[in-house]
Structures are given as structure tokens and as C-alpha cells.
Amino acid sequence: MHDRENTPAPDQGRTGRGDTVDDSGQGRSGAGGAGHQAGPEDGGPRRPPETGGGILMGRPFGVPVYVAPSWFLVAGLITWVFGGQLDRVLPELGGIRYLVALFFAVAFYASVLVHELAHTVAALRFKLPVRRIQLQFFGGVSEIEKESETPGREFVLAFVGPLLSLILAGVFYLAMLAVEPGTVPGVLLAGLMISNLLVAAFNLLPGLPLDGGRMLRAVVWKISGKPMTGTVAAAWVGRALAVAVLVGLPLLTHGGDTEDLGGVDTLTDALLAAILAAIIWTGAGNSLRMARLREHLPELRARTLTRRAVPVEAATPLSEALRRANEAGARALVVVDGQGTPRALVREAAIGGVPEHRRPWVATGSLAQDLTDGMRVSADLSGEELLEVLRATPASEYLVTEETGEVYGVLSAADVERAFVAAMARPSG
Numbered sequence: 001m002h003d004r005e006n007t008p009a010p011d012q013g014r015t016g017r018g019d020t021v022d023d024s025g026q027g028r029s030g031a032g033g034a035g036h037q038a039g040p041e042d043g044g045p046r047r048p049p050e051t052g053g054g055i056l057m058g059r060p061f062g063v064p065v066y067v068a069p070s071w072f073l074v075a076g077l078i079t080w081v082f083g084g085q086l087d088r089v090l091p092e093l094g095g096i097r098y099l100v101a102l103f104f105a106v107a108f109y110a111s112v113l114v115h116e117l118a119h120t121v122a123a124l125r126f127k128l129p130v131r132r133i134q135l136q137f138f139g140g141v142s143e144i145e146k147e148s149e150t151p152g153r154e155f156v157l158a159f160v161g162p163l164l165s166l167i168l169a170g171v172f173y174l175a176m177l178a179v180e181p182g183t184v185p186g187v188l189l190a191g192l193m194i195s196n197l198l199v200a201a202f203n204l205l206p207g208l209p210l211d212g213g214r215m216l217r218a219v220v221w222k223i224s225g226k227p228m229t230g231t232v233a234a235a236w237v238g239r240a241l242a243v244a245v246l247v248g249l250p251l252l253t254h255g256g257d258t259e260d261l262g263g264v265d266t267l268t269d270a271l272l273a274a275i276l277a278a279i280i281w282t283g284a285g286n287s288l289r290m291a292r293l294r295e296h297l298p299e300l301r302a303r304t305l306t307r308r309a310v311p312v313e314a315a316t317p318l319s320e321a322l323r324r325a326n327e328a329g330a331r332a333l334v335v336v337d338g339q340g341t342p343r344a345l346v347r348e349a350a351i352g353g354v355p356e357h358r359r360p361w362v363a364t365g366s367l368a369q370d371l372t373d374g375m376r377v378s379a380d381l382s383g384e385e386l387l388e389v390l391r392a393t394p395a396s397e398y399l400v401t402e403e404t405g406e407v408y409g410v411l412s413a414a415d416v417e418r419a420f421v422a423a424m425a426r427p428s429g
Contacts (some may be wrong), residue, residue, distance in 0.1 A: 131145050168192075379408045
């Protein structure tokens, strides 16, 4: 859903600014591309283009809602299970009971969507961007891209989902009172009431990644004043809940009767418990990882990661441009016009692709990428704000400028990613 230590000194963190460029176009200390492109979930400088997440159903409040392929599997399972229950309660329905059961499955997931929309509306109210809502195998998820600024907002953001589920349960209960018991509408409304109560109760369990875990995190955050402390506490409670679900759910469904353990129903319950426990355990671990990510984000500062650059005109031979860069102790080239205004950035990867014997006859400008507004980065940016700027305009290099407009240097996306990986490798303090 939605889910900083030993910050390097500026002189130490300035990755490679003192290194020189050799004739291969790479720093002598070695350079290379990053192994993956990442979004806010894992802190890399760029996110791959949005590929959806299933079938796009609409954009309520401007947020895309996707139905994952796994939903059809669980919808079929709900239809089969609920259809069997209808056969016992309303045997006169015959084969039509499966159509009724399918309607129940769709209505149930519509309730889950309302639950997720509650989180989304609250997030948008707090000016937190929401990437998408996805309905999947075990419910839904609202992908909120930023963390709440205060524990109070975190608590509200987590609580509104279960609250809407409880309200829906109350609405279905009142509607059930208005219809004849033992009829199709009565059974459907009773099923929807119970299912929404279960959704609310399950999500209120006080462990990450559940909504109750977010609420517990907010409380511990408020008491300790440290969001990381709240995350650690709620994540370990979440892992304890995962173990409790794995062991306790099969026993609970059989009323604690150990003699009844061994049939097909028991194996089904055990499989369900194992899947739920795995989801909770993994989600708790991911919450800890995300907390560590945000703890390290401030270490990423444009000013300390920027490479020294030398200006060259577009017609300058590549060999001459590299010679000037070596003399100046620079690792980047900026193409300027006759007035010295930056117009383009020479791509490091393109330099490496030019054989050494051809470099005297290759114009530096032919290897450059024209500057756009999105490729101009303030030297004062850092952390998540820096990553957001880089994601908005994916590129291999960016021009870093002071507030006065003076050129500070060139920022390589590969340098940002390497610095982040190095920061994440250090243990939290």
C-alpha cells in the first residue's frame, strides 16, 4: 500500500568527480551501467514505463484501477465454494446457483474496491500521489507512492479502509432486514455483510502489511518520535501474526478438534493458512526494506554525486574534448554554443562506442543528447525529491546547475544508482 545513517561527507560522496576520463570515455576507477531501473518501491533513479497490472477497469479520482489475472482464479474459487453453500441453503436453484455465486464474487470484490478507494481518497486528500489500485488474488492494494508526513495522517490513512468495510457491512445488514430471509437476495446480503466484517477484522490485525499494522506503526511513531521505530515494531508483530495464522487457522476452523485433522478440508485450510502467512510475512519484510530505503534516501545528494564537466563546442573533435577533460580532471562533457550556453550533454555510453582511431574525426556534438528542461537538475536536490526529478525525465546524464543558473557539473544516473546501492548495503544505525 504505502508503505538514514552515516551520511557521507561532501568530499567523500562526490563520486568520481576527481577521476579523469581516459580514451575509453570511462573513469579510470571503472564505470558501468546499473543492473536495473527502479521506481519508488526500490529507490532507483528511474522507473520503467507503467505496464499496468492486469485489465484496466477505470480511473476513479484519476487513479487507474486494474484487475490482475489472479483475480479470475479467486473469483472462480469463490463461485465454486459459494455455489456449494447455496446448494445446501437454496437447493431449488439448481445450476443457476453458480450464476448467483458469481454475482456474489463480483459484488465482494466491488466491496474490496470501495475499501481501497477509501485509502486512495484519503491519500489524495493528504496530497500523496497514488500510482494505481490493483485487485488481485487476496483482495486489493492501493499503491501510494509517498509516506505520510505525520503519524496522525498515517493512522487516518490506514483506518479509513477498515472503516468503510465496517460501514458496508452495516449497510448490507440493514438491507438484509428489508428482504425475506431464505431468499436469494437475503442470502447474498448476508454473505456480503459477513465478508465485509471479515475483511475489516482481518485488516485491523495489528501487524504490517495490514492496515492495523499501519495504525500500530503510527502509534509507536507518535510515542517514540521515530517512524523507523514504528515500522520495526509493526513489522515484527506482523511476522508473529504470520506464524499465528499458519498454526492457528487450521485449528480454529476445526474448533480445536485435533482428531478431525487429516481430511481434504483440513488440507485446504492448511494451504490457505500457508498462503496467508506467506503474504503477511513477506509484506512485513518488504515494509522493513522500504523503511530502510527511505532512511537512506537523504544520502543521495545531487551536489555530492555530480561529476566535474568541461564545456566544448559541437564541432570539437572527440579526441580533443577528451584531452581537455583529462587535463581538467573532469569526467563529463557539456556541448555549448558560441556564447557558452549549454545545449547538450555528451553520453558516456556513446563515447565508449567510438573506436580510439576514429575519435579525431568524430564531432563531439554527434554523441550528445539535446538538453530539455527536465534534464536540468538543481544542485540542492537530494533524497526522494531528487529521484522524482530523475524519474520525470529518464536520461543517462543530467546538467546540474546552481540557483544562479551557473553550471555545476553533470549528474550520471548510473552514479546515483551505484551510490544508492552502496548506501543500502550499510546496516542501519
